[in-house]
Amino acid sequence: MDAPVIVVGAGPAGLTVAAELRLAGIEVIVLERLAGRTGESRGLGFTARTMEVFDQRGLLPRFGEFDTSNEGHFGGIPVDFGVLEGASQAAKTIPQSTTESVLEQWALGLGVELRRGCALTGLRDTGSAVEATVDGPGGERTLVANWLIGCDGGRSTVRKLAGFDFPGTAATMEMFLADVRGVDLEPRMIGETLPGGMVMVGPLPDGSTRIIVCERGNPPQRRTEPPPYQEVADAWKRLTGIDISQAEPVWVSAFGDATRQVTEYRRGRVLLVGDAAHIHLPAGGQGMNTGIQDAVNLGWKLGAVVRGTAGAELLDTYHTERHAVGRRLLMNTQAQGLLFLTGADMQPLRDVFRELVRHKEVARDLAAMVSGLEIRYDVGGGTHPLLGMRMPKVGLTTLAGRESTSMAFLRQGRGVLFDLADNPVLRACAAPWASRIDIVTASATGIVEGSPLHGTAAVLVRPDGYVAWAAPGSHHDLSSALRRWFGPESQ
Structure with missing residues (x-):
């Protein structure tokens, strides 16, 4: 065995599950196909539940100063998350690049072995071990582990090689996300729809500006590299009439509204975490946060199985607990997409939602749904209100x-x-x-x-x-x- 566990992917989910396994005393190798971090920051900040996760591991101080807020939305309709009494506030100003840097240092400090520039090209589950063929520095070689975890994103190689079923709906449109400099734009919140679609503008802590462009009728593309910035600028001008072609792009990305979830989070000795297990419209920044929480749920369970203190049946609870969470994630992001990506025919529904969220009970349910605070696992029957819920900070x-x-x-x-x-x-x-x-x-x-x-x-x-x-x-x-x-x- 090269290691008891191999983790494929050094994003937030992969680094978290590797660190959690090290806390359990398990040796881990993390394989990452990229030679270095990209610096891109698709995710911004943490939900209230992820704040609790990082607090329980003592990680929050490592992120330095950041802003928190009770302001949120559901499908672009403002929701006061302050109705969740006693809950942590969400962090709003932490770019994903910072999150990955902090988690990488945490994992390395715990003894995780990170191998960059190593791409997974083959995978075989023998029943007693997993053989991973890796193309990296020095050529191709095979690594052997007891277990392998795929944390390699929405286009997961692990998912494909291991034969996971991935049902759902294909993307119906392509949207753009970019961080730019040298342009002065008025802030726009998600939900301010335009005749041809929706745009968002928000300032970032480093002085750049985050823009999102959702143009209805823009068909999905099969891209192997980021779109040219000019495509983003052209779409922006069609929607707003404003020319931003003179701006300097820091990075550009395209995304769609595909919604898929694997039917099982574990096949034999291969498990999936985060976007490798579920993809969806990035509404409310839930994807990265859900992936981190998947990782924390799995890490201690797999650690116990590897140590021999628990049977492999404990891993069944990873699927039952987190598949249900992923299913509701897909449901709420699809609902949000209908609210802020569709045209004028959806306006009556938006108006009804705006009235409903004025009721505290409705606002509380929606806020808990997108914050991860509604999660309750089946830990056995009982009447105590905390059974299956998170232990509060007291x-x-x-x-x-x-x-x-x-x-x-x-x-x-x-x-x-x-x-x-x-x-x-x-x-x-x-x-x-x-x-x-x-x-x-x-x-x-x-x-x-x-x-x-x-x-x-x-x-x-x-x-x-x-x-x-x-x-x-x-x-x-x-x-x-x-x-x-x-x-x-x-x-």
Whole structure:
């Protein structure tokens, strides 16, 4: 074996899953066909759920200063995300190039081996291992691993070579995205439709300007390289009457509205993460964020399987949990596309939506949907409101008087049993799993009546931050939950 796990693709999803595997103590090789990062930044910022993910790993300070906001939209219709009480605000000014740089340094610091200039050309799952043929410096060679993860984007080579089914709808139009300099344009929000389509303008922290051009009737193209900037400028002029051909393009990209999702996130010893598993209209910047969350869901599970502390059946929960999330992602991005890409015939529906989002309940549902905060996994029956949800960030004071937060105890990517009632019987029950989880006895601060933690005696949190068991309120006992998520007791 060259490594227990090979990850193909060094974008945000690939770097995240590699780092998560290293937290689990697993050796990882990351293969990236590009010799260096492109500097392109299709994604801008993080949703509230991704902010929580990075907070639990202690990564947020690495991004430096950035703006946060409760302003959002659904299909171009403004939505106040402030209705999500207690939720993190979304980050709005972090370019994807910065995200990739931070995640790469994190992964390398944990011991991930990153091999750039290495393109995957062949793949064979033997049933007991995966053989990956790689064309890189020094020529072609074959690497062998127990598992291989495809994080290589919407045109995934892994997906094609491994034979994943990828049903859905093809693109109906081509749109442009570009960062430009040397042009003074008034900001335009998504949703301000024009007779021929829609454009967006937004300033970026580095002084450049992000523009998006969506011209109805522009047929999709099969491109092997970015479109010439002049195509972008011509489309902009047709829609707005403004000539921006004199601007200096930093980078240019084309995208479409194709919507597809693999039928399974795992085939044998090959798994898919992020855009390799699902493609969609980039509405609200959800793609990169969902890919990062896919990676965090998979990393600790595959780590446990490789270590031998859990059976391969644990990987089935990666598909069941994240396929459902991807399915709703495709649904909401398709709905948003109908709202801001279609013509005047859709205006009555836009008007109805604008009225509906004035209702707090509607705004809360839409905001939670596009922020990832609605996610609830099936962890077993029960009445506790946190079962299957993320553990909220709360202040904790340990028996030794140490003040901390629930997020801080998740830094190392291990499960945590929070004993909030100083219960020695509970701690004794969890002791056989002490090599896989941390047992923290503490009192929670600032918990008021009505809070989901009010009256809670204990919470078992998975390494990805989701609550697997809580007392009182779970229909199964702690030992059953520990076996399900962390394998059998240590002998």
